[in-house]
Amino acid sequence: MGEKLAEMTGRNEFEYNFYVVNDENLNAFALPGGHIFINLGAIMKTNSEAELAGLLAHELAHTVLSHGFKLMSEGNLVTSIVQYIPYAGGTASNLIVVNYSRKMERQADVLGTQILVSAGYAADGVRNLMVTLNEGKEDLGILAWLSTHPETAERVRYLEELIVNNGYNRYAYEGVVYHGKMRSKAKALLVEKKKDFSEI
Numbered sequence: 001m002g003e004k005l006a007e008m009t010g011r012n013e014f015e016y017n018f019y020v021v022n023d024e025n026l027n028a029f030a031l032p033g034g035h036i037f038i039n040l041g042a043i044m045k046t047n048s049e050a051e052l053a054g055l056l057a058h059e060l061a062h063t064v065l066s067h068g069f070k071l072m073s074e075g076n077l078v079t080s081i082v083q084y085i086p087y088a089g090g091t092a093s094n095l096i097v098v099n100y101s102r103k104m105e106r107q108a109d110v111l112g113t114q115i116l117v118s119a120g121y122a123a124d125g126v127r128n129l130m131v132t133l134n135e136g137k138e139d140l141g142i143l144a145w146l147s148t149h150p151e152t153a154e155r156v157r158y159l160e161e162l163i164v165n166n167g168y169n170r171y172a173y174e175g176v177v178y179h180g181k182m183r184s185k186a187k188a189l190l191v192e193k194k195k196d197f198s199e200i
Helices: 002-006 040-045 049-064 067-073 077-082 102-118 125-135 140-146 152-166 176-198
Strands: 017-021 028-031 035-039
Touching (some): 028 049, 035 040, 102 125, 125 152
16 A cells, blocks of 8 residues: 555655554654554554555655655754653654644645545545544544644645545545455454563
């Protein structure tokens, strides 16, 4: 899925690498140079392949737009990552939340939607992801990801406008069946992880 989306970015100078982190919290993040990380919890808490692809496309957009490099040049990338690491009971992987500006987040939402459409997914994958995030605010795993992101209701509004104004196809591939298989595998891995920890 990641490679399919990466082909639509127009930036082939990066060697894109995708990593799945065995953690139940909803999180995904991109580091400079094309390294994209996504938690198993993101697979569990999304509702379709298009929605999950929307999350990946959003993170790819940050890479394509060189947002991480910009933060690094300003000395803000390391600071924004490190401030989340000393969180009791968590792992570093689910605490990395990069402090992109509101403008950067909007750019990644818009480009992420364009990447999604180009890859043949339903155009509202990113938009529907925002609805899912908004509905799950009580979930601390989701709240951690939302803490440095713009208000989700506003993101739903401008993404809806983007889709309608550009006539993007929101009835293209959703991938609900395939996503269900991914969720089953993700659930099994998370159960196995908990089992391993209980035996320590």
